[in-house]
Amino acid sequence: MAPVKNGRHLFNEIPVGYPVPGKTTVYDDSQTIDLDTVQLNGGILVKALSFSIDPYMRGLMRPASAKSYSPPYTIGEPLGNHGVGVVLRSENSSFKPGDHVWAYFPFQEYIVQTDVTNVRVLENKENLPWSTYVGAAGxxxxxxxxxxxxxxxxxxxxxxxxxxxxxxxxxxxxxxxxxxxxxxxxxxxxxxxxxxxxxxxxxxxxxxxxxxxxxxxxxxxxxxxxxxxxxxxxxxxxxxxxxxxxxxxxxxxxxxxxxxxxxxxxxxxxxxxxxxxxxxxxxxDHMTPENAKEFYDTVPAMIAKGDIVFLEDKKYGLEKVGEAILDVQSGKNHGKSVIVVAEE
Missing domain, CATH: 3.40.50.720 (NAD(P)-binding Rossmann-like Domain)
Structure with a gap:
């Protein structure tokens, strides 16, 4: 297969006040990837489906010298946050093509994930929309x-x-x-x-x-x-x-x-x-294996039964990331802000 576009959304500059779409962060489609031959180095190749946009992301848009509980974004590199994707290829026995996975991913269409320590396979027995797993079930x-x-x-x-x-x-x-x-x-x-x-x-x-x-x-x-x-x-x-x-x-x-x-x-x-x-x-601090099991055993079922109701504010395409970030910071979003990269 010939290389395909691998769109990304990059951190471009440290904002003063509210982040500005197209300035603080920018969409870039200059990178390509060969899905058949890209080296996995024992990891997995993931096609991104949905990414979460959360308030705390603003705190990562800071100088490297400003210390906090999480490392800052790097200028010129993709933003990152929790996302859901589908495995296309795998060199790790814990994952197989077709598995849907949740992890902290860079904001790009295709991701080679070599460190799979915190990558979780989603069972989704309740058949919830995959975007739910970056929101109410994420x-x-x-x-x-x-x-x-x-x-x-x-x-x-x-x-x-x-x-x-x-x-x-x-x-x-x-x-x-x-x-x-x-x-x-x-x-x-x-x-x-x-x-x-x-x-x-x-x-x-x-x-x-x-x-x-x-x-x-x-x-x-x-x-x-x-x-x-x-x-x-x-x-x-x-x-x-x-x-x-x-x-x-x-x-x-x-x-x-x-x-x-x-x-x-x-x-x-x-x-x-x-x-x-x-x-x-x-x-x-609290996502121990025991707590994670309890959460995934409990909350998706509550959502499916209607015991937990939620709203989603979906935007389609990585090009919309900057707009979604600003909406969350200014309170213009209506429900959980989600970037849908692909339906499947």
């Missing part, structure tokens, strides 16, 4: 499910406040909380998202852009659990609204990711006065 779902299980210590009758309650993580947290018998307060940034939160059972759903968060929490709190995806003034409001011994699960702070000067929370004394527990949560 890393965002893992974050929601295990974060809630590990950190919430939820008790029936308690009250939880969930930010980005219509998003891929927040919406699942809200549904898990309802299944556990909690009262759920949740915020989002549009009236359309508020309607979705109501449909999934949120008790008090509001648009934080048009409704005062402080007043909502004063009326419907106090809160026993706070799931934080935004930080900033909302975190400050939650600290004031917290019950004694409340649990704060710090999962993200998207309101601060594109700010030159992060907001300084002023009421941290509440942590001491109210004896709050603060849990910083990153999913890779």
């Amino acid at each position: 890393m965002p779902g893992q974050t929601s499910y295990l974060g809630w299980k590990v950190c919430s210590k939820a008790k029936k009758g308690e009250t939880v406040f969930v930010t980005t309650g219509a998003g891929p993580v927040g919406s699942i947290v809200a549904q898990l909380a309802k299944l556990d018998g909690l009262k759920v307060i949740a915020s989002a940034g549009s009236d359309e998202k508020v309607e979705f939160m109501k449909k999934i059972g949120v008790d008090v759903a509001f648009n934080y852009k048009t409704t005062d968060t402080v007043k909502v929490l004063e009326e419907h709190g106090p809160i026993d659990i706070y799931w934080d995806n935004v930080g900033g003034t909302t975190l400050e409001a939650a600290l004031d609204a917290a019950n004694t011994f409340a649990r704060f699960i710090e999962c993200g702070m998207i309101s601060q990711y594109n700010q030159a000067s992060p907001y300084g929370v002023k009421n941290l004394m509440n942590i001491i006065a109210k004896r709050l527990s603060i849990h910083g949560f990153l999913i890779f």
Whole structure:
């Protein structure tokens, strides 16, 4: 077979403020690959189907000198994130052509994966769309499910406040909380998202852009659990609204990711006065083999039965990656942001 185009989406420059499509990141189709002869070196050749676009990707668009919990993207190299693909060729006995796999992949159409340590074969007994495995049945779902299980210590009758309650993580947290018998307060940034939160059972759903968060929490709190995806003034409001011994699960702070000067929370004394527990949560600390088995045995079946409902915001083609990243950072996406590279 003659070489074919291997489109990629590259990190082009470090942004100041919001990433700019076509400038911060660029699509490149100059690379080709011979699918029959490319050397696998004991690995696998994967055709990409779907990639996840997540808020944390903004934090990887930084100088190499700026240290964090994950290494930064490299200028001139493809972006990376969790994706689903299908194996075309294999030199590893754990994988065979036709297997669908999930892993952290570079953003390109075809991938030679030599390190298969963290590549997972997806059984998909429920016959879910493959894009589900970069969303509700992927890393965002893992974050929601295990974060809630590990950190919430939820008790029936308690009250939880969930930010980005219509998003891929927040919406699942809200549904898990309802299944556990909690009262759920949740915020989002549009009236359309508020309607979705109501449909999934949120008790008090509001648009934080048009409704005062402080007043909502004063009326419907106090809160026993706070799931934080935004930080900033909302975190400050939650600290004031917290019950004694409340649990704060710090999962993200998207309101601060594109700010030159992060907001300084002023009421941290509440942590001491109210004896709050603060849990910083990153999913890779908790994806043990046992937890991974529980997640894949449990959550896809819940999705198939309708116990967990989710929205997807699909864009087609690697050319759309920059646009999707900006949508997520600015809150314009409606549901889990997914890049569909190929249907099969």
